[in-house]
Amino acid sequence: MAGENEPGTVRPGGRTARVREAVLRAAEDALTELGFTHLDLADVARRAGVGKTTVYRRWGTVTGLVADVLLDMAEQSAPRTETGSLSGDLKANARLVQRTLTDPRQAALFKALIAAATGDTKTAAALHRFYDIRVAEWAPCVRQAVERGEVPAGTDAEEVVRAVSAPLYYRLLIGGGPLDEAAADRAAEAAEAAARAGAYVRGREKPA
Amino acid sequence: MAGENEPGTVRPGGRTARVREAVLRAAEDALTELGFTHLDLADVARRAGVGKTTVYRRWGTVTGLVADVLLDMAEQSAPRTETGSLSGDLKANARLVQRTLTDPRQAALFKALIAAATGDTKTAAALHRFYDIRVAEWAPCVRQAVERGEVPAGTDAEEVVRAVSAPLYYRLLIGGGPLDEAAADRAAEAAEAAARAGAYVRGREKPA
DNA sequence: GCCATAACGGTACTCCAGTTCCATTAATCG
DNA sequence: CGATTAATGGAACTGGAGTACCGTTATGGC
Numbered sequence: 001m002a003g004e005n006e007p008g009t010v011r012p013g014g015r016t017a018r019v020r021e022a023v024l025r026a027a028e029d030a031l032t033e034l035g036f037t038h039l040d041l042a043d044v045a046r047r048a049g050v051g052k053t054t055v056y057r058r059w060g061t062v063t064g065l066v067a068d069v070l071l072d073m074a075e076q077s078a079p080r081t082e083t084g085s086l087s088g089d090l091k092a093n094a095r096l097v098q099r100t101l102t103d104p105r106q107a108a109l110f111k112a113l114i115a116a117a118t119g120d121t122k123t124a125a126a127l128h129r130f131y132d133i134r135v136a137e138w139a140p141c142v143r144q145a146v147e148r149g150e151v152p153a154g155t156d157a158e159e160v161v162r163a164v165s166a167p168l169y170y171r172l173l174i175g176g177g178p179l180d181e182a183a184a185d186r187a188a189e190a191a192e193a194a195a196r197a198g199a200y201v202r203g204r205e206k207p208a
Numbered sequence: 209m210a211g212e213n214e215p216g217t218v219r220p221g222g223r224t225a226r227v228r229e230a231v232l233r234a235a236e237d238a239l240t241e242l243g244f245t246h247l248d249l250a251d252v253a254r255r256a257g258v259g260k261t262t263v264y265r266r267w268g269t270v271t272g273l274v275a276d277v278l279l280d281m282a283e284q285s286a287p288r289t290e291t292g293s294l295s296g297d298l299k300a301n302a303r304l305v306q307r308t309l310t311d312p313r314q315a316a317l318f319k320a321l322i323a324a325a326t327g328d329t330k331t332a333a334a335l336h337r338f339y340d341i342r343v344a345e346w347a348p349c350v351r352q353a354v355e356r357g358e359v360p361a362g363t364d365a366e367e368v369v370r371a372v373s374a375p376l377y378y379r380l381l382i383g384g385g386p387l388d389e390a391a392a393d394r395a396a397e398a399a400e401a402a403a404r405a406g407a408y409v410r411g412r413e414k415p416a
Numbered sequence: 417g418c419c420a421t422a423a424c425g426g427t428a429c430t431c432c433a434g435t436t437c438c439a440t441t442a443a444t445c446g
Numbered sequence: 447c448g449a450t451t452a453a454t455g456g457a458a459c460t461g462g463a464g465t466a467c468c469g470t471t472a473t474g475g476c
Contacts, residue, residue: 011422011473019424037271037327042463051425056464058423063245111326114381118319119245128384135383163398166378167371173322174377175343175370176336190371190402197401199394219443219452227454250433259455264434266453417476424471430464441454446447 007058022048023055024072027065032105036112041065063120066113070126074133082141086150086195089141090188094164098184101172114173135161142195154201163191163200215266230256231263232280235273240313244320249273271328274321278334282341290349294358294403297349298396302372306392309380322381343369350403362409371399371408 008016026047030039039062045052059065081092100106117127135158142157151160167187171177194200216224234255238247247270253260267273289300308314325335343366350365359368375395379385402408 007423009422014473015471016423016473035327036323040463045425052463053426053465054424115244115323115326118323118381119243124384127382131383159394162378162383163375165382166374169378169382170370170374173326173381174335174373175339176332186367186407189405190398190407193402193405193407194398197397197405199398199401215453217452222443223441224443224453248433253455260433261435261456262454268434419476420474422471422473424469426469427467429466431462432460433463434460436459437457439454439456441452443450443452445450 019048019050019054020058020068022050023059023065024069026050027069028109031066031069031112032109035108036062036066036115039065039112061120063116063123066116067120067123067126070113070117070123070130074126074130077133077137080138080141086141086145086148087188087192089138089145090160090164090192091185093138093141093161094168094184094188095181097165097168098179098181101168102179107172111172135165145195151195152198152201154203155195155198156200156202159200160191160195163194164188227256227258227262228266228276230258231267231273232277235277236317239274239277239320240317243316244270244274244323247320269328271324271331274324275328275331275334278321278325278331278338282334282338285341285345288346288349294349294353294356295396295400297346297353298368298372298400299393301346301349301369302376302392302396303389305373305376306387306389309376310387315380319380343373353403359403360406360409362411363403363406364408364410367408368399368403371402372396 008020023044026044027039030044030047034040034043041055041059041062042052044065045055048055055065059068078096080096081089083089083092101110113127117124138161139157142151142155142160145151146153146155146157164187167190168179168183171179171183177183198204216228231252234252235247238252238255242248242251249263249267249270250260252273253263256263263273267276288304289297291297291300309318321335325332346369347365350359350363350368353359354361354363354365372395375398376387376391379387379391385391406412
């Protein structure tokens with residue numbers, strides 16, 4: 001995550017790009033294995049087969065490196081499945097999130113990313129961007145439900161998608177209950193029920 | 209968070225207790241001001257007016273100290289308000305959480321606590337305990353709603369309370385939208401609508 | 417293909433988080 | 447109140463995270 005005229009901006013090709021790739025991959029591995037707390041930039045450099053001077057010059061701090069990891073992750077997008085019904089789509093989304101947060105390696109990585117974002121504004125912005133993109137990919141299924149009349153007009157599609165994820169992340173980070181398929185299905189059903197009841201209609205004065 | 213026969217267990221009175229108090233207060237201040245990332249135990253010792261050797265001996269690591277802060281916070285409980293209706297109670301809860309997470313100092317502290325918990329099992333356990341207690345304090349208002357027939361029998365009261373908080377914490381840590389009263393009210397309404405629809409009934413096979 | 421220089425990488429250095437050691441203080445038991 | 451020793455706290459030490467310096471590599475423009 002280089003600043004204004006930081007190294008890597010004038011000659012971004014060839015070696016510079018290769019170094020970035022290697023360092024970001026190494027950073028993901030290190031975050032997964034060690035977590036945010038025990039991350040050491042010299043260790044990342046070693047894993048990447050790169051001089052530690054380079055890592056310190058281009059990324060500077062652990063949070064700065066994590067911010068760049070997030071920018072990189074935001075580019076690769078995963079396609080969503082389509083089931084035809086709001087219930088089916090939301091459940092598919094919930095299960096995808098649940099599987100991600102249950103996989104030991106991915107769970108560790110996401111925890112590390114979120115922890116890093118709590119301490120640095122730029123990292124937080126990169127995290128928001130990452131999730132905004134992911135949420136936007138799933139929002140269309142809610143808009144289709146609005147068109148089909150399953151859900152009130154004016155419903156905030158993004159907010160419904162976030163409502164599916166929120167309880168699952170709550171368990172991952174805060175509450176710590178089981179993160180199983182039942183939890184995923186409950187999250188999807190709750191979001192759907194709330195959406196049908198009009199809880200996510202934008203700019204109301206009073207509840208329906 | 210002393211282990212089996214760590215210092216402080218044989219003679220817990222007098223000075224030892226005073227040191228613990230001073231260190232925990234100083235740790236809260238430091239976490240609030242600097243965040244989890246930049247916390248330094250020597251700095252905490254200085255703030256507490258205590259030898260840094262003592263802090264390292266009794267708490268060892270930053271996450272260890274945070275775990276003890278959480279155990280301490282879990283003891284002091286805040287009473288809830290009662291409005292008589294489920295809608296009113298959940299909204300009161302949502303607004304309380306929203307105000308906490310909006311206050312700059314408290315928000316910083318909670319972010320730091322959650323970030324610390326992502327990296328250490330014991331700290332995570334202490335965090336779960338803290339929130340289990342807070343959730344349990346608010347669960348009765350949902351149980352009363354079940355008795356009044358506002359919500360289906362078999363509804364998991366704790367899960368409803370967690371559902372109110374989840375979207376607010378999602379914004380704080382992950383999504384980053386506005387954390388205002390409208391967001392709080394929406395969270396409360398959504399949880400209520402989902403609860404009425406039976407989304408939080410325990411041990412169902414199929415959705416209602 | 418050649419030049420100017422952006423970017424990398426090794427080495428040596430600094431500084432402070434975390435440890436070790438031991439003298440001092442005071443909590444608990446009788 | 448006095449003895450025992452748990453617990454604290456100062457001071458000196460150590461290792462490694464982060465920095466500075468400078469020679470080497472190879473990118474991008476001509």
